[in-house]
Amino acid sequence: MTAPRELTAETRCGSSMDSSPPTATDDINSADIALRVSALSKTYRIYGRSQDRLLQGLWGNRKQLYREFRALDSISFEIRRGETFGIIGPNGSGKSTLLQLIAGTLTPTQGEIYIKGKVSALLELGAGFNGEFTGRENIRMAASIAGLNPGEIGQRHECIAAYADIGDFLDQPVKTYSSGMYVRLAFAVAISVEPEVLIIDEALAVGDMEFQAKCMVTLKQMQERGTTILFVSHDVGAVSALCKRTLYLKHGRALEIGPTPDVVARYIREVQEANNRKINVTVSENNDSRTTSPSDASETGIAPSHRTASLTSAEAASGAASGFLTAASPFRSVEKKHLARFAENANHCRSGTGDVRVIYAEMTDDEGLPVRSAEFGQSVLIRIIVEAARTCTFSVNYKICDKNRTPVIGADFLMQRQALLTLEPSQQAEALYRTSLPLTDGRYSLRISLTHPVNAHQQALFFDIVEIAHVFEVLPNPTAKFWTQVYLPNTLDVRVLE
Numbered sequence: 001m002t003a004p005r006e007l008t009a010e011t012r013c014g015s016s017m018d019s020s021p022p023t024a025t026d027d028i029n030s031a032d033i034a035l036r037v038s039a040l041s042k043t044y045r046i047y048g049r050s051q052d053r054l055l056q057g058l059w060g061n062r063k064q065l066y067r068e069f070r071a072l073d074s075i076s077f078e079i080r081r082g083e084t085f086g087i088i089g090p091n092g093s094g095k096s097t098l099l100q101l102i103a104g105t106l107t108p109t110q111g112e113i114y115i116k117g118k119v120s121a122l123l124e125l126g127a128g129f130n131g132e133f134t135g136r137e138n139i140r141m142a143a144s145i146a147g148l149n150p151g152e153i154g155q156r157h158e159c160i161a162a163y164a165d166i167g168d169f170l171d172q173p174v175k176t177y178s179s180g181m182y183v184r185l186a187f188a189v190a191i192s193v194e195p196e197v198l199i200i201d202e203a204l205a206v207g208d209m210e211f212q213a214k215c216m217v218t219l220k221q222m223q224e225r226g227t228t229i230l231f232v233s234h235d236v237g238a239v240s241a242l243c244k245r246t247l248y249l250k251h252g253r254a255l256e257i258g259p260t261p262d263v264v265a266r267y268i269r270e271v272q273e274a275n276n277r278k279i280n281v282t283v284s285e286n287n288d289s290r291t292t293s294p295s296d297a298s299e300t301g302i303a304p305s306h307r308t309a310s311l312t313s314a315e316a317a318s319g320a321a322s323g324f325l326t327a328a329s330p331f332r333s334v335e336k337k338h339l340a341r342f343a344e345n346a347n348h349c350r351s352g353t354g355d356v357r358v359i360y361a362e363m364t365d366d367e368g369l370p371v372r373s374a375e376f377g378q379s380v381l382i383r384i385i386v387e388a389a390r391t392c393t394f395s396v397n398y399k400i401c402d403k404n405r406t407p408v409i410g411a412d413f414l415m416q417r418q419a420l421l422t423l424e425p426s427q428q429a430e431a432l433y434r435t436s437l438p439l440t441d442g443r444y445s446l447r448i449s450l451t452h453p454v455n456a457h458q459q460a461l462f463f464d465i466v467e468i469a470h471v472f473e474v475l476p477n478p479t480a481k482f483w484t485q486v487y488l489p490n491t492l493d494v495r496v497l498e
C-alpha cells in the first residue's frame, strides 16, 4: 500500500517522449480525464552480480556493468473520471510496473503520466506499512501522510479497524501478520481516505473469500460514488464484473485496449492456446493409445465410471452410442448453406488445435425453431455437430454467457456423467443438450468448446472453442423482475410469529 496523496493535477515525465505511441487513446474531453498515460516506458537495469550495482556508481559512464530490460514499451491510454479500468496479462507482462509508475513509487524511463485527484494505491504486499509498527500505528501513520488531521484520524481509526476485522492483531507488529491480514488492513486504509483514484494490484487475491466478496461490494459502492479505479487482476471474472474497459499487456506492450468482454475473450483464448501448446504432447500420447485405462483416472480427472466412449461403426450407424450422443448422420439434414454460414461466423471467434471441430450448432425450441427471443425459463435444445480431423477423445461442452461474456450456465460430459467421445478422422457426431433458461432479461451468447480433460485440476486441452455460436435474448419475466442473473425455483413458507 502506498500513502494516499492529494493531487489537483500532477504530470510526471520520463527522460523523453517516444515519438509515436503505438496504441491510440480515446478522444475524451480533457476535463473528464482522471489519468492519462502517454508513451510510457520503463527499462530496468539487470546486473549480473549484486556488487555490480555498487561498482557501476564508481565507473559512471565509463563502463556498463548491466544489461537493459524493457519491462514496459510505450504504453498509452486515458481513463475517464469515475471509470473502472482493468489491466490483465500473464506473469511478468509489466502490470505491477505500470501501476507503480502511476502510483509514483517508480520513475518512468520515457513518457508521461497525468493524474488528477487524491490517489490511493494498494500495491504489492510488503510495500507501504512499516513492519515494526503495530496495525494501529500504521493506520495513524498512513492517515497522517494522507493529510488527515488528528481529529479525522481518530474518527476513521475505528472504521478502519472494524473493516479490517483482524481482532487483537491490530496491536501486534505488522511483520507478524499473515498476507491475508495484511491485505485486510491495507485495503481498509486505502479506502478510508476516500480517494478519487484507487489503484489495486492483485492484492485482493490473498484475502479469503468472505473478504474478497466484501471488497467487491465496497468497490461497487465506490464506483457508484464516482471513484476512478485502476484494477489489476488475474481473475478475469472480477475484471469482467468491475471494469468496462481493459488493457491487455504482454511482454510490456499493450496488445489491446477496449471493451472488457472483447479483451478478456482474447486473453482467455491466448492463455488456452499457450496451455494447449504446453500439454499437447501428453494428450497426443493419450490419444495414441485410443482408450483410457482405469489407472489413468487420476491423470485425467475422470472418475473410473466415466470412461472413454469410442463409437463403433454399428453404434454410429444406429446413432445410439449413449444418452444424448449420436453418430448416425443427423447433420445431413442441416443444409450445406447453413453449415457454410455457421463456419463463416464461427471462424471469426474460434481457437483451439482444430483436431476436432464444431461444424454446426443451434439452439432451438421444442418445435425445432431457432431461439432468438426466449421466454424466462423456456426449455431449449442445444444441438452441436462435430467432425474430427484426427483421432480424438473429447467432451462437448457449452456455456451460456451474459453480455460481459461471463458464463452463467453450462454443462459438459463430466457434469453429465457422460463418457468421453472418441472419433476417427472425418467421423462426425452430434451432441444434444436439453436445458432451460431461468435467466434475467438481457442478451446472451452460446459458447461451445471441445476439450480433453487432462488432469484433476481442471486443466484441459482445447481442440475447438467457438466463442459465439448463437446469440439470443431472454425477455423480461412477466411476473416479477428478479435481481440475480439466474433464478432457480424456491419453496417459501411465511408465518407471522406470535
Ligand SMILES: Nc1ncnc2c1ncn2[C@@H]1O[C@H](COP(=O)(O)OP(=O)(O)OP(=O)(O)O)[C@@H](O)[C@H]1O
Residues within 6 Å of the ligand: 044, 045, 046, 069, 071, 089, 090, 091, 092, 093, 094, 095, 096, 097, 098
Ligand atoms: N526491479 C526490477 N529489476 C529488474 N527487472 C524487474 C524489476 N521489477 C520487475 N522486473 C521485470 O519486469 C517484468 C515485468 O514485471 P512486473 O512485476 O511488472 O510484471 P507483472 O505483470 O506484474 O507480473 P505478475 O503477474 O507476475 O505480478 C518482469 O520480467 C520482471 O522480472
